[in-house]
Amino acid sequence: MSGRPNRIDFPVSQIRRYLEPGPIVLVSSRCQGRTNIMTMAWHTVMEFAPSLVGCVIASGNHSFQMIRDSRECVINLPTTSLTDQVIGIGNTSGAKIDKFAHFGLTAEDAEQVAAPLISECHASFECRLYDDSVVERYNFFIWEVVRAHVAASPRHPETLHYTGDGVFMISGKIISRRSQFQPEML
Amino acid sequence: MSGRPNRIDFPVSQIRRYLEPGPIVLVSSRCQGRTNIMTMAWHTVMEFAPSLVGCVIASGNHSFQMIRDSRECVINLPTTSLTDQVIGIGNTSGAKIDKFAHFGLTAEDAEQVAAPLISECHASFECRLYDDSVVERYNFFIWEVVRAHVAASPRHPETLHYTGDGVFMISGKIISRRSQFQPEML
Numbered sequence: 001m002s003g004r005p006n007r008i009d010f011p012v013s014q015i016r017r018y019l020e021p022g023p024i025v026l027v028s029s030r031c032q033g034r035t036n037i038m039t040m041a042w043h044t045v046m047e048f049a050p051s052l053v054g055c056v057i058a059s060g061n062h063s064f065q066m067i068r069d070s071r072e073c074v075i076n077l078p079t080t081s082l083t084d085q086v087i088g089i090g091n092t093s094g095a096k097i098d099k100f101a102h103f104g105l106t107a108e109d110a111e112q113v114a115a116p117l118i119s120e121c122h123a124s125f126e127c128r129l130y131d132d133s134v135v136e137r138y139n140f141f142i143w144e145v146v147r148a149h150v151a152a153s154p155r156h157p158e159t160l161h162y163t164g165d166g167v168f169m170i171s172g173k174i175i176s177r178r179s180q181f182q183p184e185m186l
Numbered sequence: 187m188s189g190r191p192n193r194i195d196f197p198v199s200q201i202r203r204y205l206e207p208g209p210i211v212l213v214s215s216r217c218q219g220r221t222n223i224m225t226m227a228w229h230t231v232m233e234f235a236p237s238l239v240g241c242v243i244a245s246g247n248h249s250f251q252m253i254r255d256s257r258e259c260v261i262n263l264p265t266t267s268l269t270d271q272v273i274g275i276g277n278t279s280g281a282k283i284d285k286f287a288h289f290g291l292t293a294e295d296a297e298q299v300a301a302p303l304i305s306e307c308h309a310s311f312e313c314r315l316y317d318d319s320v321v322e323r324y325n326f327f328i329w330e331v332v333r334a335h336v337a338a339s340p341r342h343p344e345t346l347h348y349t350g351d352g353v354f355m356i357s358g359k360i361i362s363r364r365s366q367f368q369p370e371m372l
Contacts, residue, residue, distance in 0.1 A: 020347070167364070
């Protein structure tokens with residue numbers, strides 16, 4: 001069982017810090033009173049302001065229609081303390097089980113969207129659909145992050161990164177190379 | 187100085203293994219006889235077959251027009267042995283220097299595209315522009331990987347992941363959780 005970190009508001013223009021390294025995320029949604037969660041790793045930051053994130057949500061997922069219809073979701077960042085839940089969520093369908101209840105996770109009210117935050121995650125990013133013009137062709141959703149909640153510590157959480165085939169890379173050490181950067185590149 | 191790993195053909199449908207964990211990559215290009223390299227981390231896998239990768243190449247980069255005009259590039263995966271070069275490439279402009287020469291990297295002929303492979307990288311993925319319909323709005327290019335070259339070892343290279351602000355996360359330990367997966371999810 002994982003705890004619920006104490007999370008505070010975080011600037012939406014700076015969420016690249018958490019998503020750009022490429023972690024697995026949990027996408028939570030709510031549609032017609034039902035909630036769901038899916039595991040997802042095909043995402044990329046696309047812009048700082050507005051804060052845009054693009055991601056692929058395959059149409060075979062139960063979440064796909066819920067997210068497409070509600071035009072909202074929350075992108076949550078789990079740490080390795082949630083590894084079993086991350087795998088379980090990715091290997092079950094919301095058509096059959098209530099994932100919040102089944103995996104012992106807390107659905108917390110968001111501020112700007114109806115989709116729930118997952119309280120046990122290190123960070124939760126509330127998203128509104130910004131552009132669905134390539135959803136039909138690639139299942140690629142472009143989101144605007146409208147609110148961000150991030151645990152104050154640890155500063156660099158241990159995240160999961162997927163390589164396929166049931167194999168994960170866990171985030172390792174942090175190095176600063178600030179002194180090698182041009183000021184305008186920071 | 188880094189060596190040049192012995193690289194062999196790799197199935198393009200399986201490159202998620204290298205890109206899905208979210209590493210920084212080096213994008214090499216060639217246009218009108220000139221080559222260039224840029225550092226990039228805003229990318230995502232989009233499909234297995236065809237093997238599609240989407241990425242943001244900001245229009246302020248010297249590479250942008252070269253890549254847009256040539257409609258080709260190579261996405262190269264550097265390891266931590268190239269950390270200084272990765273930072274240097276990201277903090278200089280191809281308008282002013284020849285990055286291959288300046289950073290002591292080898293431009294190797296690709297098989298399917300005119301853009302050069304970077305021999306010192308762990309992997310190089312030859313890409314052809316698959317869809318430019320969202321380039322105008324988001325600088326987002328959708329590529330088809332048409333050929334992949336990957337070093338036979340190590341099996342899990344040490345990669346760089348960017349958090350912004352001159353700070354990098356280095357890939358850490360590998361864990362297999364295959365036994366917790368449904369067969370169809372592998």
